[in-house]
Amino acid sequence: MLVNQFLILAAVLFCIGVYGVIARRNAVMVLMSIELILNSVNINFLAFALRNGSIDGHVFALYIIAIAAAEVGVGLALVLLVYRNRKSIALDELSEMKG
Amino acid sequence: MVAQNIAFGIIAAIMVVGALRVVTVNNVVHAALWLVLVLAGAAAQYILLTAEFVAVTQVLVYIGAVMVLFLFGTMLTRAQLGREKKLNNSTWYLGIPTSLLLLGVMILALTSSFGNEKLPTDSEIVSTQAISDQIFGPYLLPFWALSFVLLVAVIGAIVLARKD
Amino acid sequence: MFAEASTVAHEALSSGWFLEHAFLIPIIPAVAFALIIFFGKKLPMKGSELGVLSMIGSLVFAVGAALQWIHRVNGAGEGQFIDPVIRSWTWWNSGGFHFGIGQHIDGLSLTILVVVAFISSLVQIYSLEYLRGDRRYTHFFASLTLFSAGMLNMVVAENMIQLILGWEIMGLCSFMLIGHWWEEGANSRAALKAFFTTRTGDIGLLVGTSVLFFSANSWTQEHLGVSGFSIRGLSAWALTGNPGHAAITVGAVALFIACIGKSGQFPLHTWLPDAMAGPTPVSSLLHSSTMVVAGVFLVARLYPVFFKGMNILGSGVNLITVIGGITIVVAAALAFVQTDIKKVLAYSTVSQLGYMMMGLGAGAWMPAVFHIFTHAFFKACLFLAAGSISHSASHHSFEMKKDMGGLRKFMPITFTTWIISTLALCGVFPFAGFFSKDEIIDNVGHNGYTVFMVVGLVGAFMTAAYMTRATYLTFFGEPRGASAGESHDDHGDAHATHDTHDTHDAQAHHGPHESNLLITVPLMILATLALGAGLFNATPFGESWERMTKWVEPRSVVVADMAHASVGETRGVRTDDTVAPPMMMSSTPTATASGEETPVGGEALTTASESSAHAESVCGTSAPEMGTCYAPQLHHAPFKWPKAAMSVVIVLLGMLISWLISVQMYTKKAGFFVGLTSRNKLLALGYGFLVNKYYLDHLYEKVIVHGIAHPIAKAAYWVNQNILDGIINGVGLVTRRVAGWVYRNVDQRVVDGAVNGSGAVARGTGNALRPVQSGKVSQYGALLFAAAAVAGLVLIIVNT
DSSP states (O other): OBHHHHHHHHHHHHHHHHHHHHHBOBHHHHHHHHHHHHHHHHHHHHHHHHHHTOSHHHHHHHHHHHHHHHHHHHHHHHHHHHHHHHSOOBGGGOOTTOO | OHHHHHHHHHHHHHHHHHHHHHHHOSOHHHHHHHHHHHHHHHHHHHHHTTOHHHHHHIIIIIIIIIHHHHHHHHHHTTOOSSOOSOOBOTTGGGHHHHHHHHHHHHHHHHHHHHTTOBOOSSOOOOOHHHHHHHHTTTTHHHHHHHHHHHHHHHHHHHHHHSOO | OOOEEEEEOOSSSOOOHHHHTTTHHHHHHHHHHHHHHHHGGGSTTTTHHHHHHHHHHHHHHHHHHHHHHHHHHHHSOTTOOOOOEEEEEEEEEETTEEEEEEEEESHHHHHHHHHHHHHHHHHHHHHHHHTTTOTTHHHHHHHHHHHHHHHHHHHHOSBHHHHHHHHHHHHHHHHHHHTTTTTSHHHHHHHHHHHHHHHHHHHHHHHHHHHHHHHHHHHHHHHTSOOTTBHHHHHHHHHHSOOOHHHHHHHHHHHHHHHHHHTTOGGGTTHHHHGGGSOHHHHHIIIIISGGGHHHHHHHHTHHHHHHHTTTTSSSOOHHHHHHHHHHHHHHHHHTTOOBHHHHHHHHHHHHHHHHHHHHHTTOHHHHHHHHHHHHHHHHHHHHHHHHHHHHTSSSOOBHHHHOSOGGGTOHHHHHHHHHHHHHHHTOTTSHHHHHHHHHHHHHHHTTOHHHHHHHHHHHHHHHHHHHHHHHHHHSSOOOGGGGTOOOTTOOOGGGGOGGGHHHHHHHTTOOOOOOHHHHHHHHHHHHHHHHGGGGBOGGGOGGGBHHHHHHSOOOOEEOOTTTOSSSOOOOOOOOTTSOHHHHHHHOHHHHHTTOOOOOHHHHHHHHTTTOSSOOOSTTTSOOSSSEEOSOOOOOOOOOHHHHHHHHHHHHHHHHHHHHHHIIIIISOOTTTTTHHHHOHHHHHHHHHHHTGGGHHHIIIIIIIIIIIHHHHHHHHHHHHHHHSOHHHHHHHHHHHHHHHIIIIIIIOTTTHHHHHHHHHHHHHHHHHGGGOOOOHHHHHHHHHHHHHHHHHHHHHHHO
């Protein structure tokens, strides 16, 4: 197995996730795309852990999984709050940052 | 060796297709199911990378818990369960050049630095005990920080989502 | 978790329980803080007794440790390096890095510990009366106690991480205490300003600590077995480890930026006078005597790093001296136009901190540290006296011109203590300030910084003059405003918001009177020290009086490398000019036998004529071949009475001139002086310049925030627009604008177009492009990732 086959798979997943973050309008879908990005990072960590013969990558992959769970929890709570206030979770309607 | 490469190829193809479906289908529930496929594929890749414990955690946490959260989120926000027309932004096309540019840069960097480097084949599966020794040894402090983050997230989610 | 890692104590040097357990000094107030917060309101004195008791406890421990340290120094041999008492435990570790916590006790830290604990105790006692009936009485004492815990922790800190911990606790407490009466908008604004200004500097602290850690860690681990955060390790590394020039310079400059912020040095001094919005005990404790010297302390603590990084005593001037010198004059000038008595004192503090910095920058380490010591007493006393006036005489007003005057008859104790402290501040013989300030000026001149010696003398003249003006306005002349018994409702102090103060205010209406014992006793104690503290290091009376120099100044000797020495004993070599050469040879056979580099006798001879208490060592000038240096070699200026007399004469002259002008201006209302600034255009210009504090606040708010942040935002709009709208549109727009700009400015307004034109273009572009700013998150996300991709591409291209 090549190092690169895992790394390039991770890169592809990452870019698909980036596309999802940019293109999606529904906030839940954006959160799903972020999960894709996080998973690609995990694949990277584990590939390098195997390559370097170190365990640190595993530790951080576990931490990332835990952080992702927390992020989804808070993210969905935010989405719920937005929905309750505006009856919509379309991100392009949240344009209060307009200059 | 060949078997592993074939397994990798099949799983990777499933994952890429699944990921593409996640960001293109017009149905939130379907997207969530495609995401399950990608996450399961990722767990399989972790096993190929000798990371047994991480793979199990991935299945338990992601497929078990996070996906349920997503489905709940979808239901609670009363998204249409069927097809939806406007799941994409008006400027969704911006994502294509951006992600292609990013992909090009990353592949350029990866091929130029790792080329045909091979992963070691004789390595054993990393034992759970070794990981726990790392976590509760030198990485104890990040572990504490992480527990605080989780606590804060739990409290924050309750505060944000409860109805006053 | 808390396993003892190392105890670097010395067998040959005496030690003691207090010295070994000095880490308890900050723990006592920290525990007291927790108790006050949780149980304070239920206690009979609402938690204040815990604060006072904990400070007295810390003081007892600090004094005990100091006495044992003195014993340790006295028992040590001539020229022996006095090892600091260092203890260290692992606080936390992460991924193989161990972060320690512990104590680094030497003369410098003990000096500051005693000062902080002492002044904190007195200020807390004073606050018992001053804040009686305050609505956040318990929280006030809790913050004050936590502040003391933070400061004491910073002083005992064994490494930079622990120091940062204490530093940030102080910053937080400063914020809470300045904004203690936050109901008044100005107070919470002042608190925020203080917090943000010091935070700006604190970035330097983090950057500097990181830079030094990554440069020093491998050396310190190898040679001393301590991390690159350790203060001992950093000192040794700077002098012994041949640090890279760039690394140590960047580290020292970054750390000094933090000191500028914390110690109110020139460009970032604007927060300190505003911080006077806090209660007077806070001004006295935090913003004059203790917290603001944290920056000076940091420079003194890591002096080897600054010595090497800033090239102190090298050719040319260095940043510390320049900043210190500018601060002295700039702040002293500002003190002349203040009408608020606390602001006069605040600018005076800034100016005195400038003296300390200048002294450190010019190699006058000991005088600067001694000035911290003496300044703490007389400046705390001045602030407490000002508080006493506002508390008992002027109806909570600090306006000298409006509400004070003629108070010397009503407040004899406050008046006497004020006068003693003023004389000490001005540096009149034999008050405390004379011994420290004159030493700084003298040593700065001696080390070849003649310009800065003149700056110091000018500063002394100005100090004498503005303090005389303040004294005259406050205590002489006729009583005015509130102190004459008038009551007015619109006085500015936030005290007025206290409903519970009404009973007390009713008293104040009966006219000015002396404050009660809880206020006057701390004043008298501080005034006594303002009178006598100089005797701790009275250079004019001969070497036997230079006790602080002996006890506090780290001896600059080459210490045998701990890693190689099998016995724990450290041997230092120094040649002393009082010792005859044959004796010197016989007294140091062991040292020379162990292969240490003995300083050349010829160098010692050059200092012999100066009757220096110090020996010559290679430390600071070059790295020793064997062993380790912990302190650079500094020289002490020989004391000469004519020089001292000159500075005293300058001070007296300043007082006299200021007195005469004050009498003419404020009492006799002589036609020449009254309204002079409004009649003479040049003077009016200068006055306006000073009243507006050199327009520095305007610079920060108007020019930097509006001038830099807004164009960046506009530039971002511009980029956004051009990416979104396509290149053709953008090119067309730019071409048209450039053409228009060329036409309008080059063709039409060649003369006055430069300023107007560029402004118009910036505004025009901004306005034209503003509607395109969508506010949509996804577009911002696209920009972010695209920018990351481009940056990655650039990195790849650069690296291949």
